[in-house]
Amino acid sequence: MSHIMQKAYPLSWLLLLASLTALGPLSIDMYLPALPQMAQDLHSTPQKIANSLPAYFFGLAIGQLIYGPISDRIGRKKPLYFGLTLYILGCLLCVYANSDWGLIIARITQALGGCVGVVMARAAIRDRLDVEGSAQAFSSMMIVMGIAPVIAPTLGAWILVFFSWHMIFQCLALIGLICLVNVHFFFQDTLAVEKRLHLNAKQVVVLYGSILQDLRFTFPMLCGCLSGGAMFVYINSATVILMGQYHLSQQQFAYVFGINALGITLMSSINKRCANRLSVSQRLVLGGVIQFLGTLLLIVAASFEHFPLWGVMLGMFIVVSSIGLTGPNAMALAMAEQGARAGTASAIMGSMQFMTGLIGGVILNFLIWGELLNMALVMLLCSGGALMAMYQVVKRRAV
Template sequence: MSEKKTNSYQTSWILLLALLTAIAPLSTDMYLPALPQMATDYAVSTILISNSLPAYFLGLALGQLIYGPVSDRIGRKVPLIFGLSLHVIASVLCIYVSDLNDLLFVRVLQALGSCVGLVLARAAIRDVLETNQAAKAFASMMIVMGVAPVIAPSLGAGLLTFFHWKSIFIALALLGVLALIWVLLQFKETLPQSRRLRLSFKDAGLLYGQIFKDVSFLYPMLAGCFSFGVLFCYINAASAVLMDGYHLSQKQFAFVFGLNAVGTMLLSAMNHKIEHKYSVVQRLKMGGWVQAGGGIILLFAAYISPLGLYAVMAGLFLAVAGIGLTAPNSTALAMSRQGRNAGTASALMGSLQFAFGMLSGILLVLLPFSPLVNLAWAMLLFVACENAMIYATQYDNEFNVISE
């Protein structure tokens, strides 16, 4: 492709990028309804089999840090082919492993492969499109990222109605094969030789460290990471709490999971409606308050049995929906002063968000209470840290405005 950026793109190209973006969230959520069945087959508890989620988050965190610098050096297409091939191989291996530790290992490999689409779809858009068209393309990517978690558990539950849980990983492997063939046939390299970076990996590591020390990036980035930690607590514990604890069927679980994802989308839409009335920091604080309210309701529901399932669902809805306000505003603040380091800062932020997903899984295993009580306390811990970082962000912004 030419170095000159354009104001147009083919629908088939954006559909391909949407598919590449969807593979990681589908691989995260599609098998959630199957966790109790998998726990039975592996002769472990549902909460232990749920450790395959933080294992997957570990792969997502590491992979994004790797693919960003590599693709800046050698182009986009070769890493895409490698990552998608790794995703297909690991998805097939998930069918055959018979030991929990082996499953955790192949889930890391699967994530290392599937996260390539998250990184390089964004990079390809930046490579070829002018700002206005890039904004539209990124909006399409955000729709995919919002819709995929809604439909993924329903797709998994649908497969479980007719087939064994291993069919879910077969479906994910076939999805990877489709994406790989599409990339081989139609994806044209978007990063010409003249624009490729010559930085060594040591230089890339030093740049990551430099960005991390910038408090204008650090505080809102950590606020966003702790907010995502709340979401990942929910994803990690949802099957044990709702299916084991409240005996929801696979279809009921998929409905509740989708409902909470819709809450996130509703608050994301509200974020746009109120952007002229409230500042970015104010909207970020609103999201923190919504998530705090959800965590408090969930804690009461965990200790007061008569409140029951509906109180749990209300608490989870608020805790998850609040991300619709915290995620876009923390990202906007973190990236606002990064300038030419925006690509590297974005990769660092995305990687750390999934690292917090891994941390949430570890915390849920270490807490000694029931799955519901563990979930409530873990969420409140993340919410408390999140709001501390939000107020640090507010102070930093006020100080810099006064200084300027």
């Protein structure tokens, strides 16, 4: 049955879903090379401007909790109209921001709109495919989506060669508009009317509670959130470490960032090739172990005063690329049993993932050591926690 379903929804369908999901990495990564310039123009510091990144994670976390149950009630397409329109508005607010707090508010607005894409994409896949089909679909989508963080900082850096940082957010607004047009003409609602849930506010709270009590969802969710949290810590710290500590230019930073992001695409491809040899849970654990080893390398790098750049880059590459294994498999396992409540379950998982990124960013502000060691320690906390959750997943699936 899953093969029939997969043939009915070809690569073009996944490309549309990937473009909606790619709004997140584009919005997160594209402006990173501009942080020093933005700090100067807004009469602030790079660290204060960098706080717009956790602010974006906050908007992503809150917005997904809203869109999930709404989509289970009214379908997947209508929320896309609203969210993408709000995203475009948020991009324009970023263009006209004249202070660090104005930028933070604009970024929250941008995230509240942009997060609709990832919620609807995950829910649409779960609407149509079984657990193995979902794992394959999520891997295919991550391969396509992996192009976004490769291109984003490079594109942002080249925009800065010819224009000011404002042009970056104008380009993001245009991308949002293109996504909105594609949704209108090419996205068909995947949740049939008879399967929609009739929820009021109280029932939504009860639904959230019942999903979180389902350990078949909770432990895979924790795997995805914690391993993803390590990547968000990297995104928070990469600019300061690579441009500040190792003095890379905007273009050099963009290339290094793009290479790391390309690792996600590489691991996603390996994940698909291993489908016939390893189970979904085995591939999940493999990704977790690889990420943990990467964090250990970064701990070693941070222990030396002048550790070579290539060693730091290798550790970052291992940590980030492992998401190509942990991400799709954790998502497939978490969503496997959710049925008609897939939108709400998708929202919870996405929200908790970005909340982990937000918490990681906050922790970084309170640690007293160097930027590299701070990043490595928070990554170690995330990847170690992910491995503990993976143990529970394997243990329960073996019963």
